[in-house]
Amino acid sequence: MAASRFDVVGIGNAMVDVLAQADDAFLHRQHLVKGSMTLVDAARAEAIYAEMGPGIEMSGGSAGNTLAGLASLGGRGAYIGKVSDDELGRVFAHDMRAQGVRFDTTPLTKGAATARCLVLVTPDGQRTMSTFLGACVELGPEDVEASLIGEAEVTYLEGYLFDPPRAKLAFAKAAELAHARGRKVALSLSDPFCVARYRAEFRDLLARHVDILFANEAEICELFETKDFHTAARAVEGHCEIAALTRGAKGSVVMSKGATHTIAPAPIARLIDTTGAGDLYASGFLYGFTQGKPLDQCGWLGSLCASEVISHFGARPETPLKTLLAGLASPR
Amino acid sequence: MAASRFDVVGIGNAMVDVLAQADDAFLHRQHLVKGSMTLVDAARAEAIYAEMGPGIEMSGGSAGNTLAGLASLGGRGAYIGKVSDDELGRVFAHDMRAQGVRFDTTPLTKGAATARCLVLVTPDGQRTMSTFLGACVELGPEDVEASLIGEAEVTYLEGYLFDPPRAKLAFAKAAELAHARGRKVALSLSDPFCVARYRAEFRDLLARHVDILFANEAEICELFETKDFHTAARAVEGHCEIAALTRGAKGSVVMSKGATHTIAPAPIARLIDTTGAGDLYASGFLYGFTQGKPLDQCGWLGSLCASEVISHFGARPETPLKTLLAGLASPR
Numbered sequence: 308m309a310a311s312r313f314d315v316v317g318i319g320n321a322m323v324d325v326l327a328q329a330d331d332a333f334l335h336r337q338h339l340v341k342g343s344m345t346l347v348d349a350a351r352a353e354a355i356y357a358e359m360g361p362g363i364e365m366s367g368g369s370a371g372n373t374l375a376g377l378a379s380l381g382g383r384g385a386y387i388g389k390v391s392d393d394e395l396g397r398v399f400a401h402d403m404r405a406q407g408v409r410f411d412t413t414p415l416t417k418g419a420a421t422a423r424c425l426v427l428v429t430p431d432g433q434r435t436m437s438t439f440l441g442a443c444v445e446l447g448p449e450d451v452e453a454s455l456i457g458e459a460e461v462t463y464l465e466g467y468l469f470d471p472p473r474a475k476l477a478f479a480k481a482a483e484l485a486h487a488r489g490r491k492v493a494l495s496l497s498d499p500f501c502v503a504r505y506r507a508e509f510r511d512l513l514a515r516h517v518d519i520l521f522a523n524e525a526e527i528c529e530l531f532e533t534k535d536f537h538t539a540a541r542a543v544e545g546h547c548e549i550a551a552l553t554r555g556a557k558g559s560v561v562m563s564k565g566a567t568h569t570i571a572p573a574p575i576a577r578l579i580d581t582t583g584a585g586d587l588y589a590s591g592f593l594y595g596f597t598q599g600k601p602l603d604q605c606g607w608l609g610s611l612c613a614s615e616v617i618s619h620f621g622a623r624p625e626t627p628l629k630t631l632l633a634g635l636a637s638p639r
Numbered sequence: 640m641a642a643s644r645f646d647v648v649g650i651g652n653a654m655v656d657v658l659a660q661a662d663d664a665f666l667h668r669q670h671l672v673k674g675s676m677t678l679v680d681a682a683r684a685e686a687i688y689a690e691m692g693p694g695i696e697m698s699g700g701s702a703g704n705t706l707a708g709l710a711s712l713g714g715r716g717a718y719i720g721k722v723s724d725d726e727l728g729r730v731f732a733h734d735m736r737a738q739g740v741r742f743d744t745t746p747l748t749k750g751a752a753t754a755r756c757l758v759l760v761t762p763d764g765q766r767t768m769s770t771f772l773g774a775c776v777e778l779g780p781e782d783v784e785a786s787l788i789g790e791a792e793v794t795y796l797e798g799y800l801f802d803p804p805r806a807k808l809a810f811a812k813a814a815e816l817a818h819a820r821g822r823k824v825a826l827s828l829s830d831p832f833c834v835a836r837y838r839a840e841f842r843d844l845l846a847r848h849v850d851i852l853f854a855n856e857a858e859i860c861e862l863f864e865t866k867d868f869h870t871a872a873r874a875v876e877g878h879c880e881i882a883a884l885t886r887g888a889k890g891s892v893v894m895s896k897g898a899t900h901t902i903a904p905a906p907i908a909r910l911i912d913t914t915g916a917g918d919l920y921a922s923g924f925l926y927g928f929t930q931g932k933p934l935d936q937c938g939w940l941g942s943l944c945a946s947e948v949i950s951h952f953g954a955r956p957e958t959p960l961k962t963l964l965a966g967l968a969s970p971r
Binding site: 327356357359360361362363364365366375393394395398401402403405406420619620621623625 | 688691692693694695696697698727730733734735737738951953955
């Protein structure tokens with residue numbers, strides 16, 4: 308296989324997060340389901356925003372966060388996603404490039420604004436998201452640069468891409484290009500409601516396209532229509548080369564070729580905001596994977612990165628993740 | 640004196656902060672002086688931004704932060720400042736109103752963009768700021784609503800208002816209106832370089848208009864052209880009714896009518912980012928003052944609010960400050 312120019316190329320919905328604290332009563336009044344991601348139109352986004360508390364704006368997007376984390380570890384990343392040519396779009400592009408991620412998808416010059424995600428963080432550290440997709444709906448196969456995919460060891464796709472109509476075409480094109488070049492395809496299931504919306508398509512994808520699957524407990528259970536994690540975990544075996552299943556405070560399980568690795572969670576000083584926990588787990592895992600580390604170490608790197616991001620507000624690392632590697636020791 | 644509708648009305652440069660971590664070498668390469676605020680034009684702001692790391696966007700502005708803090712304590716605040724009718728301007732307005740601060744200065748509909756401040760935080764927790772004033776240069780006396788000033792117990796002015804040309808006219812108008820209605824006028828000196836730029840005008844203001852002065856050690860020393868804090872503190876006596884002088888880790892000193900109150904700093908778990916320390920000291924002090932508390936308690940409230948804001952990134956409180964009051968006890 309040819310040498311790679313990138314460890315990972317991520318494709319996702321490019322957006323800016325607006326984070327604010329909220330209590331359970333606020334979620335209730337706004338008919339929002341705690342822990343979920345709900346798609347909203349511009350008017351509903353404005354209505355929620357008008358009622359929300361003071362916010363903090365930070366670049367986000369699931370795969371965007373994963374690539375930012377990968378670069379923060381020292382990995383070589385590229386990103387494909389659609390912003391608009393507006394202030395928030397420029398913020399997103401700046402933040403990717405400043406983190407060392409290659410990002411040059413052509414921005415939208417007219418039409419919808421850059422996507423934003425209203426992230427409400429409750430006192431228990433859970434996040435509830437309302438996403439206005441904006442310019443993301445214009446992402447299509449024409450944005451998938453064949454040379455970029457061909458030169459990346461792993462093509463990483465977020466499940467949320469199934470929401471904007473043309474992005475799934477981009478998704479399929481990228482997966483085919485990657486496999487044609489002997490590269491790996493990774494998929495994150497993103498959100499249990501997203502899985503429920505596209506269950507059949509995700510299962511088909513898993514069978515045909517996905518080498519590495521990332522999912523949390525709720526998502527994998529939703530995919531296989533069971534309430535029991537172990538049943539779901541058994542069901543995923545054989546569907547893909549590697550399944551990395553995160554279990555919150557219980558750590559994670561990495562399954563591959565009949566072997567199961569149980570990974571402890573990394574210790575955290577305080578849980579502030581779980582936004583980005585899954586995204587950053589994928590950063591650590593894929594960094595380890597593309598460095599040729601054994602799977603249990605990949606899982607532990609995932610735990611370590613997730614623990615950093617949940618110890619503060621926001622879905623991107625505050626501490627350069629490279630510095631965490633210095634103190635790295637597998638807890639066994 | 641008539642009953643007040645507001646405890647404090649603040650007038651300042653309305654802006655959005657873009658916070659990023661940086662090391663000393665970065666400041667050196669960019670010719671920035673650590674701890675200072677430098678005014679930059681749009682091109683220079685773009686050039687620094689292009690070299691900066693990933694950012695976090697948060698509403699800021701010195702008096703804006705003070706009013707947000709006052710409202711977070713439960714105080715009744717209003718704010719006058721000029722944003723543009725753009726995305727960041729809407730973010731600023733949202734954050735003020737969401738915090739419970741009345742804000743309805745007419746935004747600029749054409750011309751400059753909303754002001755932004757590039758805040759570089761070094762590992763020692765110091766912040767170095769580059770400010771593009773944008774729409775702030777259009778703030779003028781026509782934006783000072785007489786009824787608002789007349790109905791606020793204290794009119795609070797930031798020294799930075801002397802940078803945009805017409806804002807000092809707004810400043811003088813507000814001070815005169817306040818005194819005509821028997822209200823108090825407070826001034827924050829903002830920054831030692833700002834004091835150096837307008838020393839004569841600030842000394843004249845102090846003599847004629849200012850009842851309550853906020854300054855840190857570097858600013859008060861710069862105002863009275865001395866290197867010795869005690870010399871500067873003696874010099875300020877008699878120039879205004881109250882002088883609240885902050886001294887960083889040494890706490891603060893409140894002087895009034897020949898009496899000097901020495902205030903301990905509030906304990907902090909960790910120093911992350913000093914941005915907003917002075918602004919939030921003023922929030923606490925003015926909340927206490929407008930609640931009729933004795934001056935040493937006003938100073939202690941200032942210390943408490945400053946300690947919250949320096950324990951995390953950003954210049955506005957993360958914890959509702961009202962909750963800090965519950966555990967309040969003067970440390971003597």
